[in-house]
Amino acid sequence: MADILPKTKAKGVDFCAVDKNYYIIRSDLGCFMYSTDFHGGSDLTIYSLHPCCQGGDHYLATHNNTFYMIKGNTYRCVSDMSKDLNAVVYNLHPNCQGGDHYLSANGYFYIIFKSKGVYHKTSNMNKDSDAAEYQLPPNCKDGLYYWGTKSYSYFLKSKDEWGIQYHKTDNLNKDTHADTFSVHPDVLNFLPGGLGQTHGPVFGKWDLIKMISNDSEIPVTWEKKITRKVGFTKSKSSSIEHNWKVNISSTYESGALTAAIAKYQFSLSAEYGGVSVNTESENWEEASEVAETMTLTLQPHSKMYVWQYKLGLGKEDLLFCRDMVLNDNPNPPSIIPLPPANK
Secondary structure, three states: OOOOOOHHHOOOEEEEEEOOEEEEEEHHHOEEEEEOEOOOOEOOEEEEOOHHHOOOOEEEEEOOOEEEEEEOOEEEEEOEOOOOEOOEEEEOOHHHOOOOEEEEEOOEEEEEEOOOOEEEEEOEOOOOEOOEEEEOOHHHOOOOEEEEOOOOEEEEEEEEOOEEEEEEEOOOOOOOOOEEEEOOHHHHOOOOOHHHHHOOOEEEEEEEEEEEEEOOOOOEEEEEEEEEEEEEOHHHHHHHOOOOEEEOOOOOOOOHHHHHHHHHHHHOOHHHOOOOEOOOOOOOOEOEEEEEEEEEEEOOOEEEEEEEEEEEEOOEEEEEEEEEEEEOOOOOOOOOOOOEOOO
16 A cells, blocks of 8 residues: 655655644755645645755744754754745754654654654753653654644654544644544645555556558568657646646746656655656656657568557556667567666
């Protein structure tokens, strides 16, 4: 059962929140999503992430509209992640270093150490003021991502029979006043592995685009024009971001953000709905017809098969690869013509 890629495997991806404003950071894509309701999918807007705010290991926010980017053993505070306003950098106190997850709630910072099953609580990550350590209850240990607001802590849970959901509690130590909500599909689309939830897992397959036969008693030389589709089907994939307001710089032209998210999905392992291939060198322009003339000699009573590799999601073809394979086997080639992903 494919799942969302957890934070431990998704560098630069994180959640944070300020009051009723929620954010998903995709530093790997250079942008972040804003929403007022992850369950209802309300007010979904994509903003550019300022270069100085990219590459963070963790992201969190406090109720006074301050955003924190942790990188190594330092953290950067800004009032606007798209503009890097009022930036200040501090050192993390040794007791606050090396956490698996960071969030802010109830006026405190929480640093979760999953291997220990505990969280470290402090009012200041630079000085480790008012520090205390608590056990995480069993239901709060398995979060993929954690974030917090002034009154609540949240965490995204692995897929179960009800799909991807997030948990809300007013106390990480006791898990009181807890509730669980489903995540809107338009929000899932922005998460690493989310397309596998909303559109189905990635498939890679060889498509037979031409069969040439010689039924005569003599060798025959054929000159055939092979027409195939090459590129990315932006029109079919436009549903990925059709409910997003994309308010970002020229980093992403029309359809380019969707293409970047699809590339990422293709690169993931089957565990997260991908096929572990690197498609960076493929043609990601709008798919179009390409004609190529081929000359070949067929022996008597023989056939040749022309194959093209393609990738898709669920039942939809998305990327038609450039390379073709020509052979005399009616069965699809067994090779994968794309390099493996480095994930």
